[in-house]
Amino acid sequence: MKQISTQDAIGHVLCHDITRIARGVSKGTAFRKGHIVREEDIPALLALGKENLYVWEEQQAMLHENEAANILYTICAGNHMHPSEVKEGKIEVIADCDGLLLVDTEKLLAINSLGNMMIATRHSGFPVKKGDKLAGTRIIPLLIEKEKMQKARDIGGRQPLLALKSFIPKKCGIVTTGSEVFHGRIKDTFTPVIEAKLAEYGAKVCEKTVLSDDAKAITNALVSMIQNGAEMVICTGGMSVDPDDRTPQAIRNTGADIVTYGTPVLPGAMLMLAYYQSIIPVVGLPGCVMYAKRTVFDIVLPKLLTDVPITAEWVSALGHGGLCLDCDICTYPNCGFGKGA
DSSP: EEEEEEOTTOBBBBBSSSSEETTTEEEEEETTOBBBBHHHHHHHHTTTTTEEEEEEEOOOEEEEEEHHHHHHHHHHOOTTEEEOOBBBBEEEEEEEESSEEEHHHHHHHHHHHHHEEEEEOTTTEEETTTOOOEEEEEESSSSSEEEHHHHHHHHHHHSSSSEEOOOOEEEEEEEEEEEHHTTSOOOOOOOHHHHHHHTTOOOEEEEEEEEEEEHHHHHHHHHHHHTTTSSEEESSSSSSSSSTTTTHHHHHTTTTTEEEEOOOOOTTOOOOEETTTTTEEEEEHHHHHHHHHSOOOHHHHHHHHHOOOOOOHHHHHHHTTTOOHHHSOOOSSSSSTTTOO
């Protein structure tokens, strides 16, 4: 470091905190170590009695923490994001819309392994709201090698570390099955649950029907709803392995591509997921979705409403983190359920 006249300090980096004391009022830090002196700071520094300052000598091979933090932000941020104010080598990444956060975890590990810098994110696959923090970044030392920051850039490549997929307000059809509901012996309490979960993401029900356990009728209803404009169709009831549960076969009979029948998630093991003409999701929901606070449906729904493809491999990976603890006070999605995949 070196001593320099305050008048000549514009653009230089402070080596120490500068305290402001107001008698009987307060004592605090007016300028922090690492602050880059600006022209508008000069009067305030002189008013604090600082005719001279200690600043870092410029080193061509090094970057100040705030400059380097901006590089980390550009590596991280995709569309629908903005940065917080950079401060002491820290920047946060903030969501500009509701959506599903996706993280390139391989790049994240590689960059954090470089040392002297860090990126902390929410879990990939986390549903977020506008204004939520998506990630925080920091440079650890006050100065960092330009060469190391270039390595981080190289790892980041052309695709941002983070992607935020905005939710699509899809039109959804609901096919409720079961002779007990069809004949009015019991009230349909399943459909309102589905409508509420869809509403969390701005999706709406465009058509709904109640049918008995008739595979042909269920198949016809599914296809008809899609032809009428439904962008996703959900079946409730008839999803177990009992002989009179016909919904899985009805979904198969539409000709849809089956991704899975069964998941390594509790509650929700009997979920079925398919894509009609490789585009329109068709979902068969197990009965637990009607009464459990959170199930596998809560894990897959954000992906279905952002058109992020769901694969059999991704479903299989849900086993890690796929056990809901049914907490007395549910904090989902701020918990470990569904966060292992």
